[in-house]
Amino acid sequence: xxxxxxxxxYGWRSLVVAALLPFFALTILAxxxxxxVSPEAADFRDQSDNFAxxxxxxxxxxxxxxxxxxxxxxxxxxxxxxxxxxxxxxxxDTLARDISGHLGLDYQETYDKLLNPYGLVFVPIANFVDGxxxxxxxxxxxxxxxxxxxxFRPSPLSGLEFHPTLQRSYPENxxxxxxxxxxxxxxxxNFGVEEKxxxxxxxxxxxxxxxxxxxxxxxIPYVPNGTSLxxxxxxxxxxxxxxxxxxxxxxxxxxxxxxxxxNPRNGEIMAMATTPRLNLNEFWTYxxxxxxxxxxxxxxxxxxxxxxxxKVLTMAAGLDTGIITPNTPFYDSGSIIVGDxxxxxxxxxxxGPQDMIxxxxxSLNVCHAWISTTLGKETFYDYMNRxxxxxxxxxxxxxxxxxxxxxxxxxxxxxxxxxxxxxxxGVAVSPIQMMMAAxxxxxxGYMVTPHVLYGMVSEGRxxxxxxxxxxxxxxxxxxxxxxxxxxxxxxxxxSLALVPGYRVAGKTGTAEIPVNGYYDSSQxxxxxxxxxxxxxxxxxxYVWLNRPSVSIWANDTAAPxxxxxxxxxxxxxxxxxxxxxxQAAQP
Amino acid sequence: MIxxxxxxxxxxxxxxxxxxxxTGAFLVGALILAMISALxxxxxxxxxxxxREIQYLQADTIEVQHANADLQxxxxxxxxKSNMDARARALGYRPSEQGEIHYVIVRGYSxxxxxxxxxxxxxxxxxxxxxxxxxxxxxxxxDYLSTPAAGLAxxxxx
Numbered sequence: 001x002x003x004x005x006x007x008x009x010y011g012w013r014s015l016v017v018a019a020l021l022p023f024f025a026l027t028i029l030a031x032x033x034x035x036x037v038s039p040e041a042a043d044f045r046d047q048s049d050n051f052a053x054x055x056x057x058x059x060x061x062x063x064x065x066x067x068x069x070x071x072x073x074x075x076x077x078x079x080x081x082x083x084x085x086x087x088x089x090x091x092x093d094t095l096a097r098d099i100s101g102h103l104g105l106d107y108q109e110t111y112d113k114l115l116n117p118y119g120l121v122f123v124p125i126a127n128f129v130d131g132x133x134x135x136x137x138x139x140x141x142x143x144x145x146x147x148x149x150x151x152f153r154p155s156p157l158s159g160l161e162f163h164p165t166l167q168r169s170y171p172e173n174x175x176x177x178x179x180x181x182x183x184x185x186x187x188x189x190n191f192g193v194e195e196k197x198x199x200x201x202x203x204x205x206x207x208x209x210x211x212x213x214x215x216x217x218x219x220i221p222y223v224p225n226g227t228s229l230x231x232x233x234x235x236x237x238x239x240x241x242x243x244x245x246x247x248x249x250x251x252x253x254x255x256x257x258x259x260x261x262x263n264p265r266n267g268e269i270m271a272m273a274t275t276p277r278l279n280l281n282e283f284w285t286y287x288x289x290x291x292x293x294x295x296x297x298x299x300x301x302x303x304x305x306x307x308x309x310x311k312v313l314t315m316a317a318g319l320d321t322g323i324i325t326p327n328t329p330f331y332d333s334g335s336i337i338v339g340d341x342x343x344x345x346x347x348x349x350x351x352g353p354q355d356m357i358x359x360x361x362x363s364l365n366v367c368h369a370w371i372s373t374t375l376g377k378e379t380f381y382d383y384m385n386r387x388x389x390x391x392x393x394x395x396x397x398x399x400x401x402x403x404x405x406x407x408x409x410x411x412x413x414x415x416x417x418x419x420x421x422x423x424x425x426g427v428a429v430s431p432i433q434m435m436m437a438a439x440x441x442x443x444x445g446y447m448v449t450p451h452v453l454y455g456m457v458s459e460g461r462x463x464x465x466x467x468x469x470x471x472x473x474x475x476x477x478x479x480x481x482x483x484x485x486x487x488x489x490x491x492x493x494x495s496l497a498l499v500p501g502y503r504v505a506g507k508t509g510t511a512e513i514p515v516n517g518y519y520d521s522s523q524x525x526x527x528x529x530x531x532x533x534x535x536x537x538x539x540x541x542y543v544w545l546n547r548p549s550v551s552i553w554a555n556d557t558a559a560p561x562x563x564x565x566x567x568x569x570x571x572x573x574x575x576x577x578x579x580x581x582x583q584a585a586q587p
Numbered sequence: 588m589i590x591x592x593x594x595x596x597x598x599x600x601x602x603x604x605x606x607x608x609x610t611g612a613f614l615v616g617a618l619i620l621a622m623i624s625a626l627x628x629x630x631x632x633x634x635x636x637x638x639r640e641i642q643y644l645q646a647d648t649i650e651v652q653h654a655n656a657d658l659q660x661x662x663x664x665x666x667x668k669s670n671m672d673a674r675a676r677a678l679g680y681r682p683s684e685q686g687e688i689h690y691v692i693v694r695g696y697s698x699x700x701x702x703x704x705x706x707x708x709x710x711x712x713x714x715x716x717x718x719x720x721x722x723x724x725x726x727x728x729x730d731y732l733s734t735p736a737a738g739l740a741x742x743x744x745x
Contacts, residue, residue: 061652064659070702072663076656131657164653171663213638220645230702239668240682460706500685567685574698576690584692 053209060203061166063226065180065193067235068270068454074180074194074280077169080134080162083124086117088159095157099125102137122161128185134162170280176238178274178297179231179452181398182283190283191296193229193452195398200227200456228457232268237261240568241271244561249275252557253549258299258431259561261569264439264531264540267448267467269395270573272299293399303401303428307511308346308363308554309529310424312482313437315360317383318371320478326485330354336366336373339415343369346510360507361489365423372422380418381407384427386473387437388447394470395432395450404428424511434529435542436470441486442505442531442540445479447471487534497528497559499566501577506530506562508554513547523547526554528562533578539569627724634723 035041065074082103084095096111103126110125117123141157148155168183181192189198203226210220241259249257261271274297276289286296294301318324334350336343345351345365351358359367372380384390390405405427406413420426429437432450440447446469455464474482486505490497497506509527512519526548531540543558543565551557569575576584664670675681722730 061656066702066704068701070704071666071668072659075660075663077660078653078657164650166653166656169660169664171660171667173667173669175668220648228704230704235668239672454701455704457704462703462705464701571683571685571688580690580692 052213053211056208056210058206058208058221058223060205060223061225062168062183063201063203063228063457065201066228066230067176067233067238068231068268069235070230071235072171073176073231073233073235074183075169075171076166077130078164079128079130079167080164081124082126082129082134082137083122083161083163084114084159085122085161086114086159087121089114090154090158091156095160098140098157099137099160102140103129103133128167138162168280172235173281174277174279175235175242176233176272177277177280178299179233179238179269179272179397180280181296182278182280184283189398191293191399192397193231196396197227197229197453201229202226224459229453230455230457230462231452232263232270232454233272233452234270234572237569237572238271238273240572241565242273242277244564244568245273245275248545248557248561248564251550252545252561254545254557255547256295256298257545258302258542259544259565260299260431260435260542261565262435262439262448262450262540262542264442264448264537267436267439267450267470268454269450269452270539270569272297272452274298294401297397297399298431300395300397300400300430300432303403303430303433304525305427305511305514306424306429306434306527307509307525308365308423309434309438309507309509309527310427310429311360311363311368311422311509312441312486312507312529313384313387313389314368314371314380314422315356315485316387316441316474316478316482317375317380318356319481320383320474321375321379323374324356324371326356326481328356330356330359330367330370332359332364332366334366336369336419338369338373338419339417341416341419343416343419357485357489357492360485361492363423363508363510368422369419372418377408377415377418380422381405383473384421386471387440388433388470388473389427389429389437393432393436393450396453400432401430403430403433424509431527431542431544434527435540437473438529438531438542439540440471440473441479441482442537443469443479445472445474445476447473483531483534483537486530490530495559496555497530497562497566499532499563499570501579502532502566502570502575503534503578504530504532504566505534508559510552510554522552524552524554526552526558528554528558530562530566532566533575533581535578536581538575539566539573541565541569630724 062076064072064076067073082099084099089095092111092114096107096114099105100107100110105126113123113125137160141155141160144157145155167185170177170180170182177192179192181190181194181196183189183194183201187202189195189201194201203224206221206223208221241261245257245259248254256275257273258275259271259273260269262269276295278286278289278296290296315324319326331353332345332351334345334348343365346363351362351364354362354364354367356367358364359371375383384405385407390403390407392400392402394400405421406417417426436447436450439450449467449470451465451467453465455462457463483505486507487503490504490506495506495508497508498504506528507530509525509529511525511527512521513523513525514520515523525544525546527542527544529540529542531537541562543562545557545561548557570577575581718727718730
């Protein structure tokens with residue numbers, strides 16, 4: 001009986017325990033469900049999501065820049081940020097000693113940075129360190145880690161980290177620096193193509209949430225590289241022209257200079273040399289070479305009085321309207337009065353009877369002032385406007401100067417300007433503007449837009465650029481006639497600009513520089529604009545030297561420099577002499 | 588009455604047999620649960636391993652891109668105008684001058700102009716990985732429960 005009672009009692013106890021256990025289990029389950037569906041649960045989930053995912057911006061690799069033959073002019077290279085992850089630091093002293101020793105930094109400065117991290121978890125010690133420099137430090141860190149692991153102790157260089165990033169690199173250093181520009185460490189293109197096409201080169205950064213939890217692996221979003229650019233520049237010609245310009249600076253004692261080589265058929269700029277030039281891999285030395293931003297690429301940014309090269313535009317306007325022909329006689333008395341102001345020739349003497357070729361050949365101011373006044377102000381300025389004078393050309397390089405052409409109605413325009421503008425005084429242009437305007441004469445009346453972009457490569461596909469003509473300021477017949485006149489005038493005076501084997505057309509320009517409001521005859525800008533071969537122009541060259549000291553005349557300085565550049569150009573562009581070319585053209 | 592009771596006793600299963608059936612059912616349930624758990628654990632572990640591998644591969648991809656950029660720039664530096672000029676001069680060459688060049692007329696010849704940097708095989712458009720390859724089982728169940736019709740709609744043939 002007693003045994004039965006005990007069994008019964010155990011039975012009850014078992015039942016109670018059996019009932020309580022599920023009760024507790026159910027209570028826990030209910031609590032779990034309650035927590036899951038409670039209003040706070042959403043907040044907790046949001047909080048956990050914040051830690052589970054991290055928002056990252058993926059920057060595309062900056063597009064490269066090539067010359068017209070595919071030579072790399074601007075690429076990218078890996079550089080590193082060397083820093084220390086503070087929670088992992090074992091020995092500040094060892095870290096400071098090794099980092100400063102290998103990277104050539106000041107020990108005390110490095111030590112202080114690590115000792116006082118100001119709450120930073122990762123303390124950057126050096127930025128933009130190139131791979132070669134950190135190689136020895138990396139080796140040292142690996143060696144120390146191995147030794148420490150063998151001795152079962154943490155490495156004294158624990159915490160040392162190298163974060164790679166891409167930096168712009170210019171394999172040709174200063175070559176074509178004025179055209180390329182540079183990409184600084186604030187991720188911004190400066191000058192030239194780097195600035196003009198910054199958005200294309202940079203590509204589009206992509207932002208994405210990246211899970212920290214490997215269970216939730218997500219793809220890195222596809223980030224296409226920035227667009228690569230192919231320039232119209234010919235690297236070999238650019239180097240040759242830069243060499244000739246540097247030599248001319250020494251030979252003629254000029255302060256600075258510019259040479260542009262362009263294809264007058266389509267406006268492709270094949271070389272554009274200026275002085276001084278910046279080594280783009282050391283762009284932070286910019287201030288050592290340049291005081292003003294326009295000095296970086298004077299070929300497009302420097303505006304000045306062009307002088308006699310401007311006469312080709314005046315002559316073009318006269319021929320195009322029909323008021324003159326190449327044979328129109330003109331008696332040069334040595335002076336002309338325009339707007340009550342006496343205008344004289346460059347040598348202050350009369351040249352007697354001339355025709356229009358003579359006017360060009362002897363660069364007579366009086367003759368050209370006569371043409372402009374005969375045209376009248378409306379017609380003359382209408383033609384200058386058609387030639388794009390006083391407006392930017394739209395060349396695809398950053399920092400182009402607009403130039404200045406005073407026109408009737410402007411507060412600072414005087415009647416004498418009609419006379420002086422005819423021979424390039426009282427008007428401001430940039431070298432590239434002169435190129436664009438004169439291209440109409442070389443290119444059968446059609447004016448081209450100068451440009452440096454040949455094509456673009458994006459996602460493996462290349463798109464080449466075809467520029468439309470910028471206008472037709474003069475008739476085809478006018479362009480042909482004027483080209484012949486310019487060629488004849490060079491031949492008549494046996495100019496130093498002539499190129500053996502090639503018939504070229506061109507015009508010199510010697511412009512006195514205004515100093516304190518007066519023209520200083522001892523300081524000049526000398527220039528030459530020319531193109532060839534005359535019957536099939538394939539190159540157009542503009543030479544400009546600032547304040548040559550050996551001679552103030554363009555005939556002695558700019559003209560022979562033009563010839564030197566043209567001789568290099570025909571070799572490097574594979575342009576055969578006229579006789580061979582004409583022979584090849586025969587059926 | 589006694590006969591009925593005897594009959595019931597005769598057809599009633601023995602208590603140890605009932606216990607064994609319950610135990611067996613419980614064990615089968617536990618086994619199924621263990622199998623599902625093991626399967627889920629396996630899938631999760633594999634997803635975690637693959638996820639980590641993807642992260643490593645992504646890091647490798649970036650490293651390779653950097654290495655490519657480095658090599659390209661280094662090659663360009665080695666082939667730069669100044670380096671090539673110096674090498675050519677060291678080998679005894681010099682730039683040719685006018686009068687030293689002989690032109691040969693070849694009828695019908697036209698030299699190629701401009702460079703073509705287009706890739707031989709342009710990259711195809713990037714396909715998006717279906718969620719089945721990226722989401723966990725719980726994610727999939729949650730998605731399915733939130734939009735139960737989506738799965739059916741996806742298989743609907745209009």
